[in-house]
Amino acid sequence: NAGVTQTPKFQVLKTGQSMTLQCAQDMNHNSMYWYRQDPGMGLRLIYYSASEGTTDKGEVPNGYNVSRLNKREFSLRLESAAPSQTSVYFCASRRTSGAYEQYFGPGTRLTVT
Amino acid sequence: AQSVTQLDSHVSVSEGTPVLLRCNYSSSYSPSLFWYVQHPNKGLQLLLKYTSAATLVKGINGFEAEFKKSETSFHLTKPSAHMSDAAEYFCVVSDRGNQGGKLIFGQGTELSVKP
Numbered sequence: 001n002a003g004v005t006q007t008p009k010f011q012v013l014k015t016g017q018s019m020t021l022q023c024a025q026d027m028n029h030n031s032m033y034w035y036r037q038d039p040g041m042g043l044r045l046i047y048y049s050a051s052e053g054t055t056d057k058g059e060v061p062n063g064y065n066v067s068r069l070n071k072r073e074f075s076l077r078l079e080s081a082a083p084s085q086t087s088v089y090f091c092a093s094r095r096t097s098g099a100y101e102q103y104f105g106p107g108t109r110l111t112v113t
Numbered sequence: 114a115q116s117v118t119q120l121d122s123h124v125s126v127s128e129g130t131p132v133l134l135r136c137n138y139s140s141s142y143s144p145s146l147f148w149y150v151q152h153p154n155k156g157l158q159l160l161l162k163y164t165s166a167a168t169l170v171k172g173i174n175g176f177e178a179e180f181k182k183s184e185t186s187f188h189l190t191k192p193s194a195h196m197s198d199a200a201e202y203f204c205v206v207s208d209r210g211n212q213g214g215k216l217i218f219g220q221g222t223e224l225s226v227k228p
Binding site for chain 2: 004031033040041042043044045048050058090092094096100101102103104105106107
């Protein structure tokens with residue numbers, strides 16, 4: 001199993017450009033999550049999808065949109081990138097029942113100039 | 114509301130000496146608690162988890178943590194540090210009653226290991 005995969009690994013955007021970060025998991029997990037990581041701030045939740053067909057805002061959703069394409073895939077879109085969105089983005093997934101740990105992808109490092 | 118405070122932003126130890134990374138939490142309900150490790154330019158890996166079974170939890174690579182409800186603490190320890198333990202460590206809480214299984218992260222503790 002590949003676990004949680006993310007593409008791309010690195011990306012540089014100019015202010016105002018748009019892009020979509022892709023995430024897929026092969027563990028048959030129901031719930032998926034998008035986080036951003038900034039120095040000294042831990043990880044902050046952007047959006048999550050508790051199950052296929054549902055999405056909800058997290059702590060820092062402004063400037064982002066998400067799509068739960070199917071059970072495996074959960075994408076994050078920046079419609080008009082801003083320098084404040086320079087960050088490392090992580091996708092994660094979790095089973096619905098039982099223990100609550102999340103499994104993380106390797107991350108996407110995004111720079112907006 | 115849930116929150117997590119990691120009491121040290123940076124800890125430095127010598128190889129072979131004990132490691133202590135401190136974490137206090139706040140939770141309205143019965144919490145699940147986790148420690149994750151992140152090596153440089155890598156994703157997050159689960160070290161260990163507490164989910165209301167034994168209060169002393171053993172994880173990978175010789176780490177363990179003790180859940181102390183009276184102190185609202187979940188400190189991470191290791192008897193003898195190895196150079197490969199140098200990384201950033203995150204203490205994480207999740208209320209088992211919360212919808213969506215959301216995790217709340219601490220700010221992280223960077224562990225340095227000197228030869």
